[in-house]
Amino acid sequence: MDHSKRLFSWLYGSAKKPNLMGVILGIGSLLFAWGCQTKGENPASDARVALPTPVNTVRGFSLEKTTFQEELYSNGKIVSVSAVALHTQQAGTLARLSMANGQRVRKGDTLAWLNNPAIIEQYHQAEAAYNLSLLDFEDILLSRGYALKDTAETPADVVEMAQLRSNYNTSLSQYRLAQQQRNQLWIVAPISGTLGDVKAVAEESQPAGTQLGAIYNLNAMGVRFQVLEEELAQVQLNQSLVIKPLARQDTLMGEITRINPKLNEYGLTEVEGLLKTTPHWLREGMNAEITLVQPVPNQFVVPKSAVVQRQGRNVVFVYMQGKAQWVYAEILHENRRSLAIRADPGR
Incomplete structure (x- = not known):
């Protein structure tokens, strides 16, 4: 048997039982030979594609002297420029209460009334004593031939004598004091604005000096922030401010109105500014990023x-x-x- 017959016999075996491994190797050899021939027949497929050279564009400008805006950065809070805390001036029970957070009030509105029977009784007694002394005062003047309505023309010594005998001056002073204490039972709005921090509860007993709430004038808002000791040289009155509330994307303008000359234990001083415009959404206590702008020509x-x-x-x-x-x-x-x-x- 020659070599070709032996190779054929190894690849395919007998007709009844072909050599499977040999068949696979044979097919693989044929495919490899065909691939090499195909690659050789297409030399253009090996050519490299030339890529365009990138061009870097540079933008220039003429350099001339101008004003540089030097900036100093800080964080602070939005505050009401006009804010008043509401305190009780006398002790008593909150018998009437008309206060709620967010409530709009006008100057002079009655917000609450404290019931204090002792002060009320003292007022009535002082009022009665004053009225009695006034009658005595008038009687003494009439006995001297003068009328109460003509005290401007009555001799001063006669008026003084009548006041002493009638106890008029003392009763008038006590009546005015009792009237003042009685008026302090009423909590009246000292300014127009919006109520906030309301803690008052009706029918509760309140000692003197208790804070019931506060009134904020949201139509006049400002900022309060701190700067470091070494930054004080860059801060001055009427300096421009750029205010960005953290809860909004808006930018507001303002200017510095107050600089505390005293540093705290951390080497910081407090600065206040006034906003030039007050949007309706601005609220007391909002956090803000503050930029101090100083022109350098x-x-x-x-x-x-x-x-x-x-x-x-x-x-x-x-x-x-x-x-x-x-x-x-x-x-x-x-x-x-x-x-x-x-x-x-x-x-």
Whole structure:
């Protein structure tokens, strides 16, 4: 048996029992040969595709001196410029109460009444004593030939004598004091605004000095925030403020109205500002981001992206004579968007 017959016999075996492994190897060899031939027949498929070269576009601008807006950042709270706490001036039971959070009130509105029988009785007694002394005073003047309505023309010594004998001055003083104490049983709105922090409960006994709530004038709002001791040199009265309440995307404008000259134990001082406009959604106690703006004139101002680092130094690229050349720069001022620079005198 020659070699070809032996190979055929190994691949396919006998007719009754073919060699399966041999058949598989044979088919694989044929496929490999066909693939090599196909690849050789298409040399163009091996050619590399040339990609376009990317072009970097650089935007330039003329550098001229302008005003740089130096910024100082802080966090604070929205506050009512006109806010008054409502306290009881006398002890008593809240017999009448007309107070609720969010309630709009006008100056002079009666909000609550305290029932204090002792003060009321004292007032009635003082009133009676005053009326009696007034009758005695008039009787003494009439006995001297003068009328009460003509005290301006009555001799001063006669008027003084009548007041002493009738106990008029003492009873008048006691009556006025009792009247004042009685009036203090009424809680009256001292300003117009919106009620808040209401803690009063009807029919509860309240000692003198208890805070029942507060009135906030939401038509005049401001901000209160703190700055560090080393930042005080950048803060001054009437300085512009940019206020961004954290709960909104709105930006509000304002200006500084008060600077506390005293630092606390943490080296912070309190600053207050007034908003130029008061939106209806603004509320007492809102958290806000506050930016203090201080104009610095005659500065070379560039975007932050125009300054890059080279060899550990700040560099700006300047276009001169058809070429971009770098120039070492010194940063004088910085805010969130831009820088005020000058040529580095050390390079």
